[in-house]
Every structure is written in C-alpha cells, then in structure tokens.
Amino acid sequence: MFKNILQTEWLKVKNYRAFWLLMSVTAISYPGINSIVYFTYDDITKGKTQGGAIAKMILGNPFNFPETFHTTAYLSSFFTFIPAIVVIMLITNEYTFKTHRQNIIDGWQKKTFIWGKFISVALVTLIVTLFYMLVAITLGILATKTYSLAIIFSQSKYIFLFAFQVFNQLSIAFLIGLLIRKAFIAYGIFIFYSFIVENIMVAFFKLKAEKFGQDFGRLLPMEISDRMIPIPAFLGKFDEVGYKAANAAISKHCVYTLGLTILIWMLSFFIFKKRDL
Numbered sequence: 001m002f003k004n005i006l007q008t009e010w011l012k013v014k015n016y017r018a019f020w021l022l023m024s025v026t027a028i029s030y031p032g033i034n035s036i037v038y039f040t041y042d043d044i045t046k047g048k049t050q051g052g053a054i055a056k057m058i059l060g061n062p063f064n065f066p067e068t069f070h071t072t073a074y075l076s077s078f079f080t081f082i083p084a085i086v087v088i089m090l091i092t093n094e095y096t097f098k099t100h101r102q103n104i105i106d107g108w109q110k111k112t113f114i115w116g117k118f119i120s121v122a123l124v125t126l127i128v129t130l131f132y133m134l135v136a137i138t139l140g141i142l143a144t145k146t147y148s149l150a151i152i153f154s155q156s157k158y159i160f161l162f163a164f165q166v167f168n169q170l171s172i173a174f175l176i177g178l179l180i181r182k183a184f185i186a187y188g189i190f191i192f193y194s195f196i197v198e199n200i201m202v203a204f205f206k207l208k209a210e211k212f213g214q215d216f217g218r219l220l221p222m223e224i225s226d227r228m229i230p231i232p233a234f235l236g237k238f239d240e241v242g243y244k245a246a247n248a249a250i251s252k253h254c255v256y257t258l259g260l261t262i263l264i265w266m267l268s269f270f271i272f273k274k275r276d277l
Contacts, residue, residue, distance in 0.1 A: 005116045009123075012099065013090070022086045026128060029079040031135045034072050038063050038139050062234040065147045066155035068140035071232040073162040076132045080166055081191060083128050084173035087121055088186045091177035101277045110273050118265060121170050129163040161228045161250070168225040168257050169194075171264045178268055198222050218253070224260055227253040 013019045041063070045056040062071040094100035103113050136159075140152065173190050180186040198220050205217030217223055228250055230236075236243030 001112065002119075005112065005119055008103065009116055009120050012093070016093075018089060019086060022082060022089070023124075023127065026079065026082045026086075027131050029082060030072075030076045030131045031138075033075050033079065034063075034135050034139060037071075037075060038143070058237055059234040061143050062232050063139045063143035065140040065144045065152045067233055068136045068143065069155045069158040070229070071234070072132060072136035072139065073158045073165075073229050074232050076135070076162065077165060077226065077229055080128075080169050081194060083124050083166065084170055084190060084194075085187055086124060087170045087173045088177035088190060089183060090120055091117060091174055092181060092183040092186055095181040096183065104277060111269055114265075114269050114272050117174060117268075121167065121174055125163055125167040125170060128166050129159065132162055133159060158229065161254070164254065164257060165225040165228050168261045168264075169222060171261050172221055175264050175268055178271060194222050218249075219256070221260065224253055225257045228257060 041059075041061070045059075045061075061067070100113055103116075104110065108116075137152075140147075173186075176190050177183075177186045180189065201220055202217035202223055205212070205215055205220075209215040209217075218227060227246065230246030230250065231243065233243070236246075
C-alpha cells in the first residue's frame, strides 16, 4: 500500500509546474537569505577598521561550525511559508480536480487518502531540510578555517529541530487547506494569520504577560514551533538573559509541538472521514 500511495502522489505532481516552481523558489530562498547575512557580516568584520574588529570580537562568527546549523535554521525558518503554500496547493487541488473522489472510487479508504497527504507533507519536509542542510554546511565550510567531524555536528540537533518545525507548520497549512478547500482563500488565511494575526497576538500577550501571570503567546500555533529555534548566539549577545531562557525552553516547546502536530493529523483524519465527497 505504501508503494501505491507514493506512486499515486508522484503522478499528481510530476508534471505539475506550479509545484516544481515553488520548490525551486524554496531552494533559492534559503541560500539567498543566508548568503545576504553571511556576506554582510563578512564585509563588516573582514576590514581592518576598529569597528570591524570589535564587531567580530563581540559577535563571533555566526556561520562557523557548529553554530552555522543554528544560524541557518533560524534564518531559513522565515521562508517556511513557501513550502506551506505548496502543501495547501496539494490538498486544495484534490478538491479542484476531484482526484480525492477518484482515489476513493479506485478502492482507497478515506484514511488511506489522508495517509497519502501525510507522506507528501513528510517528503516536502525532507526536501526542505536537505536544502537547509546544504546551505548550512556550505556556509560552514566557507566560514570555518579548521574543523573536525565532531565539531561540525556538535549542534546537529538543529537539523532535527528545523525539520520538526517545518513539518509542524506544513501540517497547520495542510489542515487549513483541508478545511477551506479553496486554494487562494486558504493561501490568504494562512499568510494573513502567520504574518499578521499571530505576530500581533504574540506581541499583545508578551505585553500583558505580567497581568496574566504568564506569556500565553508562546502557546499560539505557529509560535509553539518557532520557539524550538531561538535566536542564534550572535543575536543572543544583545540579551543574554532572554537567550538563555529561550534555549532552556526548547525541550518544552518540542513537547508542545509534538502534541499540536498529533492533534492536527487526528483532526485531519476525523474531518475527512466525516466529510461527504
């Protein structure tokens, strides 16, 4: 069955230009944002000016091994909305072209269809993570003069945290697409919520944290997984107390993210099972 699901999902995307275009944009955006930061930092610190020397001494090198995995994960996470659009496109196309109905007519159970989408989201996550790893390792090689295999992968946990964050946020995008079924409306809701609504709510709850007794913004859907990858060490220099607190909370947010991801897919199975085709 697994092989059959993979073959079916592949047939749906192999000649779909929009899918490959958006994946190409993702492949370009990751090296793009990270290279901008890398070369900007390099221009500031490589000169012989006193300011450049001070900046290098204070900030260190955010792209040295092993820090490159953290820095690159943080910067790349700003572009997760692009593969999220891909995932919304994959589920809404099923309703647009009635392929979900054809799958059921061909003998699939409803749960098999959702498992197919689960696998598709996991594969998109894997591809995105490979893009991220390639960028992180390349910039690490450029930035680091001497290194060993042990040093390179001493912060490899960020590979798994990045993949987990991406899978969670793509799962949120999938659920929105499943509920809305109309591509452009689903795109609009996802982008408007993730870029505007949630950021306003995070800022509001942070401002009111003392009044409420805790920061409820950390429990919002996107923020839960965002906090698995706190700001990199070079930015943490400006707020060491906040940086240490953010790192201490990573494990807790991994648990929150796992719970939310399981809930999303349980809802997806339930909704599709109860929905008329």
